[in-house]
Amino acid sequence: MAFPPDATLADVGEFGLIAALTELFAQGEQVLVGPGDDAAVLRVKNGHVVVSTDLMVEGRHFRREWASAEDVGHRAAAQNLSDVNAMGGRASSLTIGLAAPADLPAQWALDFARGFADECAAVGASVVGGDVTRADQVVIAVTVLGACTEAPVLRSGAEPGDVVALCGRQGWAAGGLAVLGRGFRSPRVLVEAYRRPEPPYDAGRAAAEAGATAMIDVSDGLLADAGHVAEASGVAIDIHRAAFAVPDPLQAVGAALGADPLQFILGGGDDHALLATFPDDAVPAGWTVVGAVAEAGPDGPAVTVDGAAYDGPTGWVHF
Amino acid sequence: MAFPPDATLADVGEFGLIAALTELFAQGEQVLVGPGDDAAVLRVKNGHVVVSTDLMVEGRHFRREWASAEDVGHRAAAQNLSDVNAMGGRASSLTIGLAAPADLPAQWALDFARGFADECAAVGASVVGGDVTRADQVVIAVTVLGACTEAPVLRSGAEPGDVVALCGRQGWAAGGLAVLGRGFRSPRVLVEAYRRPEPPYDAGRAAAEAGATAMIDVSDGLLADAGHVAEASGVAIDIHRAAFAVPDPLQAVGAALGADPLQFILGGGDDHALLATFPDDAVPAGWTVVGAVAEAGPDGPAVTVDGAAYDGPTGWVHF
Structure with missing residues (x-):
């Protein structure tokens, strides 16, 4: 799916954006309830979950003129997948919070999400939920969940x-x-x-x-x-x-x-x-x-x- | 702990802020690895986890002149605890992402965190990790984890x-x-x-x-x-x-x-x-x-x- 090139987030609206994003996110077998409810529900096999949260702020962690939306998506996902990697674990599920100006091109949000989902797919992880809202600058909040097979390495x-x-x-x-x-x-x-x-x-x-x-x-x-x-x-x-x-x-x-x-x-x-x-x-x-x-x-x-x-x-x- | 009343986030620094916040967060028995590593590790008993993410943006979801930092903390936590409540579950662990201007009073961040932790304590939940970074306005990203005893109510x-x-x-x-x-x-x-x-x-x-x-x-x-x-x-x-x-x-x-x-x-x-x-x-x-x-x-x-x-x-x- 694609938005018209000049459509902004204000044009497509919160629910239009969420519908388009959700379409991009394939759900793995661990997902009992995916995006669209008050919360997602995930199957957990090993009796524990590894969890980490990171923020990325436009102008500080990325610039739209230095990297494509898809690149920013790859980086945002990689940064979080890497936190689970550093515990000796593997990521399975992620949530994304996207705060953005109303005049952000809707296609930017979609391309960002596509890059994000592609990076997650590289380790077999799914985007299971999130939130979108308006802010003065783009702020991306990601939480990653995963698990270890050995004891976590601290x-x-x-x-x-x-x-x-x-x-x-x-x-x-x-x-x-x-x-x-x-x-x-x-x-x-x-x-x-x-x-x-x-x-x-x-x-x-x-x-x-x-x-x-x-x-x-x-x-x-x-x-x-x-x-x-x-x-x-x-x-x-x-x-x-x-x-x-x-x-x-x-x-x-x-x-x-x-x-x-x-x-x-x-x-x-x-x-x-x-x-x-x-x-x-x-x-x-x-x-x-x-x-x-x-x-x-x-x-x-x-x-x-x-x-x-x-x-x-x-x-x-x-x- | 308290910061000098005129100290800003820039004065106390990222690591000073994190140290002060972490002191506030009591860890429940489900927390195998708490704040301070690449990720937290949580014990999961019922074979599943309920997860939800919400954003709150200053000027849109709250105004500093309309509510104290502690109030904003209570609201940010309540909003997320409520998402698990709405699945028929109970929250156990949360992460906080706090993006804020460098001139934010450090005490505001601390009072916010205290209100947040107090609201979480009302349901027996712990703050297990997070991230802080600089942004033009305050953006709060919360992820909540919990579990259901019955099948989740969709x-x-x-x-x-x-x-x-x-x-x-x-x-x-x-x-x-x-x-x-x-x-x-x-x-x-x-x-x-x-x-x-x-x-x-x-x-x-x-x-x-x-x-x-x-x-x-x-x-x-x-x-x-x-x-x-x-x-x-x-x-x-x-x-x-x-x-x-x-x-x-x-x-x-x-x-x-x-x-x-x-x-x-x-x-x-x-x-x-x-x-x-x-x-x-x-x-x-x-x-x-x-x-x-x-x-x-x-x-x-x-x-x-x-x-x-x-x-x-x-x-x-x-x-």
């Missing part, structure tokens, strides 16, 4: 002697964002990485099975998120610069912007890579060892790079 | 011959909103009803046990929500004016504003009353019969008032 389990390992692209999206912010559209591969992250959706569960002691998805920035693990686990984490192969397009962006390309890797967060700690003989295939866990020093939990404090950009400040 | 089960019944205050909040919108603060009881709705949290499950055939919470307006039931069930619903005792304060507001006070009852939606259909010998105590279900006419499902189309205000238009 941030708090890292042990001195563990290694720190990374799975998935890291720094690519931050490089893409940096060039978009300066008005460029290339290197294309980085811009695409920003628009449609490719989180390693199979790696979370595999890491749990392999015995990961702590895990987090890199969303605030690699060093910032390593800091969350260090803090929760009460340990020190050292990250090793030499562990990262800086890909050619990031080298090119660094050269063009006069920046150390490693800053995109150490500070970037939009790829939704996984960072985990493992006993040093338990790192599964597909992960790269990038650091080590040690006892916290006298000043408490901390993250260092090659044994020293890092003074480059390290992540995202929300207020 | 909107689609109303049968010709059933009666329509209402439980809870209806029209009070709409009356309160009408006086606030004109710059008044009384009748106080209506203004308070708007600021802190009192949904009949025990009535949903009792209705399911009594054999309710369809149920909805009144949030778009009584006639609009009766329309959702009629549509989903493929029936006609007639509402009887004489069934409603118009309370004195609503009479007073009607007289003062030159309006039929019944319009607040037929069009209002902020009390989160429950509207349900029952076989006519199965209406439980505490419910008032306000109408009847019949076969849909040749023009399809419809709602009438005393057998005729109603031409007053009937609810809320979102775009």
Whole structure:
């Protein structure tokens, strides 16, 4: 289904929009009651549910001129699917809250939802409900539900002697964002990485099975998120610069912007890579060892790079 | 805990705010992993979960000058707890997404969260996670999880011959909103009803046990929500004016504003009353019969008032 190209949300109305969105969302076998009632009802098999909520705000987390509606949908879904991945679980069901200006093109909302549903389909998850309302800017609120087959992997389990390992692209999206912010559209591969992250959706569960002691998805920035693990686990984490192969397009962006390309890797967060700690003989295939866990020093939990404090950009400040 | 009265969200920062909020949220026994990780993990006993998401936008669903932060918290929680009530279930866990301007007083966010947590405590539910970020206006996204003991009561089960019944205050909040919108603060009881709705949290499950055939919470307006039931069930619903005792304060507001006070009852939606259909010998105590279900006419499902189309205000238009 498509809306006329000049139709706004005000033109199609709340119920017209909901009807069009609902048509897009295929319902999985776990859905006992889908969209359209006061609440959805979902079958739960393993006696527990993993749940996480994230917000995306236009002008802050995305810009309509930097990414298509479909791209924004992919990113919004990926960010949430990744939170369940980081627990060692798999997402099954999501809800979307969409607050938007009345003059938003209705087709934007529809394309956003299509991208969102496509990303969810990649892990077999369904959009089971949501809410739409008017606001001054586009705000997207997503809640994801899922389950683990092993015990959930928390941030708090890292042990001195563990290694720190990374799975998935890291720094690519931050490089893409940096060039978009300066008005460029290339290197294309980085811009695409920003628009449609490719989180390693199979790696979370595999890491749990392999015995990961702590895990987090890199969303605030690699060093910032390593800091969350260090803090929760009460340990020190050292990250090793030499562990990262800086890909050619990031080298090119660094050269063009006069920046150390490693800053995109150490500070970037939009790829939704996984960072985990493992006993040093338990790192599964597909992960790269990038650091080590040690006892916290006298000043408490901390993250260092090659044994020293890092003074480059390290992540995202929300207020 | 309290923030200095002039501290803004920018002053206390994302992590300062999250730490203060998390302190407020007592965790129930169903919470295996609470706030602070990539996701929460909740124990699920009955093999299913009921889930619903709602948005509240400043200037549209609430105004900071019309209600305290604590009131807004109570309302945001009530609105979502009510969605599970309307399925015949009970809420157990909620997440909150709070998008807000950097200059929002940090104490507002804390008071909002306190009101929210207090309302949740009234049904024994816990706030288990969330997200905070910056936006131009306050947008609150809530997801509620719960469970039913009976089969969930849907909107689609109303049968010709059933009666329509209402439980809870209806029209009070709409009356309160009408006086606030004109710059008044009384009748106080209506203004308070708007600021802190009192949904009949025990009535949903009792209705399911009594054999309710369809149920909805009144949030778009009584006639609009009766329309959702009629549509989903493929029936006609007639509402009887004489069934409603118009309370004195609503009479007073009607007289003062030159309006039929019944319009607040037929069009209002902020009390989160429950509207349900029952076989006519199965209406439980505490419910008032306000109408009847019949076969849909040749023009399809419809709602009438005393057998005729109603031409007053009937609810809320979102775009």
